Amino acid sequence: MNLNDEQRREIYENLLFARRFEETVLEAYESGGVPELPHLSIGQEAVGVGATYALSEDDWIAPSLRTRAPILMRVPLKEVTAGMYGTVSGPSEGRTTQHHMGSTEHGILGTTGMVGSHLNAAVGAGLSSRQLGDDRVSAVFFGDGATTRGEFHTALNYAAVEDLPVVFIIENNGWTEETPIEQVTAVEEDLIEFAGHDLPSSVVDGQDADEVLAATSEAVDRAREGNGPTLLEMKTYRYRPHAEVIQERRDEAEIKRWKQRDPVKIYRDRLLDDGVVDEAWLEDLDASLREEIEASFEFAQNDPAPPEETMYHVYKDVEVDRDGGVVR
Amino acid sequence: MSEHTVRESINRALAEELERDERVFLYGEDVGDYGGLYQVTDGLQDRFGEERVFDTPLSETTLGGTAVGAALTGTRPVVEIMFGDFMAIIADQITNFAAKMYFNYGDGTGVPMVVRTTYGAGDQFGLHHSQSPIGWFQNVPGIKIVAPSTPHDYKGLLKASIRDDDPVIFLENKLRYEDEGEVPDGEYTVPLCRSERKRKGEDVTVVAIGGMVDVAMEAAERLEADGVDAEVIDPRTVVPLDKEPIFDSVRKTHRLVIVHEAATFGGFGGEIAAEVAEEALFYLDAPIERVGAPFTPVPFAENLEEAYLPDEEDVIEAVQNTLGR
Numbered sequence: 001m002n003l004n005d006e007q008r009r010e011i012y013e014n015l016l017f018a019r020r021f022e023e024t025v026l027e028a029y030e031s032g033g034v035p036e037l038p039h040l041s042i043g044q045e046a047v048g049v050g051a052t053y054a055l056s057e058d059d060w061i062a063p064s065l066r067t068r069a070p071i072l073m074r075v076p077l078k079e080v081t082a083g084m085y086g087t088v089s090g091p092s093e094g095r096t097t098q099h100h101m102g103s104t105e106h107g108i109l110g111t112t113g114m115v116g117s118h119l120n121a122a123v124g125a126g127l128s129s130r131q132l133g134d135d136r137v138s139a140v141f142f143g144d145g146a147t148t149r150g151e152f153h154t155a156l157n158y159a160a161v162e163d164l165p166v167v168f169i170i171e172n173n174g175w176t177e178e179t180p181i182e183q184v185t186a187v188e189e190d191l192i193e194f195a196g197h198d199l200p201s202s203v204v205d206g207q208d209a210d211e212v213l214a215a216t217s218e219a220v221d222r223a224r225e226g227n228g229p230t231l232l233e234m235k236t237y238r239y240r241p242h243a244e245v246i247q248e249r250r251d252e253a254e255i256k257r258w259k260q261r262d263p264v265k266i267y268r269d270r271l272l273d274d275g276v277v278d279e280a281w282l283e284d285l286d287a288s289l290r291e292e293i294e295a296s297f298e299f300a301q302n303d304p305a306p307p308e309e310t311m312y313h314v315y316k317d318v319e320v321d322r323d324g325g326v327v328r
Numbered sequence: 329m330s331e332h333t334v335r336e337s338i339n340r341a342l343a344e345e346l347e348r349d350e351r352v353f354l355y356g357e358d359v360g361d362y363g364g365l366y367q368v369t370d371g372l373q374d375r376f377g378e379e380r381v382f383d384t385p386l387s388e389t390t391l392g393g394t395a396v397g398a399a400l401t402g403t404r405p406v407v408e409i410m411f412g413d414f415m416a417i418i419a420d421q422i423t424n425f426a427a428k429m430y431f432n433y434g435d436g437t438g439v440p441m442v443v444r445t446t447y448g449a450g451d452q453f454g455l456h457h458s459q460s461p462i463g464w465f466q467n468v469p470g471i472k473i474v475a476p477s478t479p480h481d482y483k484g485l486l487k488a489s490i491r492d493d494d495p496v497i498f499l500e501n502k503l504r505y506e507d508e509g510e511v512p513d514g515e516y517t518v519p520l521c522r523s524e525r526k527r528k529g530e531d532v533t534v535v536a537i538g539g540m541v542d543v544a545m546e547a548a549e550r551l552e553a554d555g556v557d558a559e560v561i562d563p564r565t566v567v568p569l570d571k572e573p574i575f576d577s578v579r580k581t582h583r584l585v586i587v588h589e590a591a592t593f594g595g596f597g598g599e600i601a602a603e604v605a606e607e608a609l610f611y612l613d614a615p616i617e618r619v620g621a622p623f624t625p626v627p628f629a630e631n632l633e634e635a636y637l638p639d640e641e642d643v644i645e646a647v648q649n650t651l652g653r
Binding site (some may be wrong): 039060062088091092093095096100101102103104105108110112113114117118119120121122123124125126127128129130131132136138150151154155157158161191311313315316317318320324325328 | 385388392393400401402403405420421431432469511521522568572605
C-alpha cells in the first residue's frame with residue numbers, strides 16, 4: 001500500500017488521538033472520574049490504527065477490550081467517552097461498558113467479558129459475508145492470552161476449513177494479565193506456531209504502524225479475493241497494567257526498553273525525517289486533539305444518567321414486563 | 329390438512345424458511361450430506377446446496393460463536409446441536425453473547441439465530457445424551473426457549489422462531505420425532521410467547537411442557553373416565569412466559585399440577601408455582617403439585633430410566649392429590 005503524505009499524516013493523527021485519549025482516561029480515572037475500569041491500550045496504538053487503516057469502511061471489526069484505536073477511528077468521540085461514563089449518549093445508553101460496545105452502523109461487533117469469545121463471532125461475520133456475497137472482511141483483535149483458549153483454535157480451524165474472509169490479529173503484548181505468555185504457551189517462540197499448515201501467518205512489528213498496515217493489507221486482500229483467513233501476530237507492549245486496579249509487577253527495565261520503541265514516536269520521527277510534517281504542525285495537532293478530547297470528557301460528565309426504563313431492553317421481538325412476563 | 333410426523337414437520341419448516349429467505353442457513357454436525365443424526369434435515373442439502381445447508385466441526389463453541397456473529401451481521405443462522413446435553417458447551421455463547429447483544433447494542437441490532445437441539449430421556453442413551461436443559465437457561469434474560477408438543481406446533485413455532493429477531497433455543501423431544509398429527513398443507517406460523525390451552529376442563533389445571541404435554545393429555549383422558557375434568561395448558565414458549573392463560577385457568581379450576589421432564593427441584597415448575605402463588609394463591613383449593621424427575625442424573629438401566637421419567641401415572645396421582653383423593 002503506497003501512502004501519500006496526507007494518508008501518512010492521517011495515520012499519525014490517529015496514533016496520537018488514541019494515545020491522548022487513553023492518557024486522558026487515565027488522568028480522569030486517577031482523579032476518581034471514570035466509572036468504567038480502564039484497560040488501557042497505551043503502547044499498543046499502532047496495531048489498531050495500522051490494521052484499521054488497511055480495512056475498508058464496510059469491513060467488520062471485532063475488537064478486544066483493549067483495542068481502543070479502531071473504535072476511536074469509527075465511532076464519534078463523544079459517544080465513546082459517554083460510554084465510559086454510562087450516560088445516555090453512550091453506545092448503549094449506559095446498559096453496557098464501552099469496552100464491549102457493538103454498533104452495526106460503525107461495523108463494530110459487540111463482544112463479551114469472556115476473553116476470546118468474539119473470535120468465532122468474527123468467523124460468523126465471515127459466514128454472513130459469504131451468504132450475502134457482499135465481500136466484507138472481518139478483522140478480529142485479541143490478546144496473547146486468548147490463544148490459550150479453545151475459542152482461538154476452533155475459530156482458526158473453521159475459518160481455514162471454510163476459507164472465510166477473516167483476519168486474526170494477535171496483539172501479543174507479552175503478558176496475559178500478570179503472567180508472562182511464554183510461561184503458559186507451549187510454543188518455541190511465536191504464537192503463530194499454533195496455526196495449522198493451511199493457514200497463512202506471520203509475525204509483525206506491532207510498534208510500527210506502517211508494518212502493521214502492510215501485513216494487514218496483504219491479509220485483507222487475500223480474504224477479499226476468497227483465499228481465506230490469515231493469522232497475524234503483532235509484537236507489541238502495553239505500558240500500563242492489564243487493568244488499572246492491578247498492581248504492576250513487570251520490570252521497570254522491561255517497560256523502559258519497550259518505551260524506546262514507542263509507536264507514536266516511531267511514526268512521528270519518520271514523518272519528520274521524510275519532511276511530511278514539521279514541528280509546528282505537530283504542535284497544532286496535539287493541541288487540537290487535546291482540546292477535542294477534553295471537550296468530550298466535559299460533555300460526558302454533563303451527560304444525563306440513563307432513566308430506569310433504559311434497562312428494560314432485553315427482547316427485540318416481544319414486549320415483556322420487568323419480571324420477564326409476556327405483555328399481551 | 330394432512331398427517332405428518334414431527335420429523336417431517338420440522339423438515340418442512342426448515343425447507344420453507346430456506347426457500348422464503350435467502351439469509352437463512354442451516355449448519356451443524358452431520359446436518360448436510362448425512363441429513364442429521366435424527367434425519368431431520370434429510371434432503372435439504374440436495375435441495376438448497378452446500379452453501380445453505382452444511383456440516384461443521386463437532387465444536388459447539390464454533391457453532392455458537394459463529395451463529396452469534398452471523399446473526400449480528402445480517403444473516404439468520406439455524407444451528408443444530410445434536411444433543412441437548414451439549415448445550416453446556418455452547419452455553420457461554422448463548423448466555424453471555426447471544427442473550428446480551430440486543431441489550432449491549434444501542435441501535436436495535438437483534439440476534440436472529442435459532443439453536444435447535446434434541447432433549448429428553450427414554451432411549452437408554454445414558455446420562456450425557458438424555459438431559460432436558462431448560463433449567464440451565466431459564467434464568468437468562470434475552471433468550472427465548474421454545475418447546476413444542478405437536479407436529480402442528482413444531483412446524484409453526486420453528487418457522488416463527490426463524491423469523492424472530494431474538495435468539496431462540498428450539499427444543500425437540502427425541503421420543504416424539506415419530507409422533508403424527510394434523511398439519512395444515514398451506515403456509516402458517518404459530519406465534520412465539522403465547523401459551524395455548526390444549527384441553528378444556530373445569531376441575532384442575534395441568535401445565536405441561538414439551539414432551540410431557542402428550543403425557544398430560546393421555547392422563548387427562550384417563551381421568552375423564554374417572555369423572556375428573558382436567559384442563560391442559562401448553563406454554564409452548566417457556567421463556568419469556570405468557571402467564572395470563574395459566575392464571576386464568578387456575579382462577580377457574582382452583583387446582584394446579586405442573587409437569588416437566590427435568591428434575592423437579594430447581595426446575596421450571598417451581599417458577600410457575602411461584603408465579604401462581606403470587607398472582608392467584610387465594611384461588612387455590614389445594615397445594616400445588618409438581619411432577620418431574622428426581623434430583624439425579626438420567627440413569628442408563630431400563631428400569632431406572634423408566635422410574636426417572638415422569639409418566640401418566642405420576643400425573644394422575646398428582647391430580648388426585650389436588651382433589652384430596
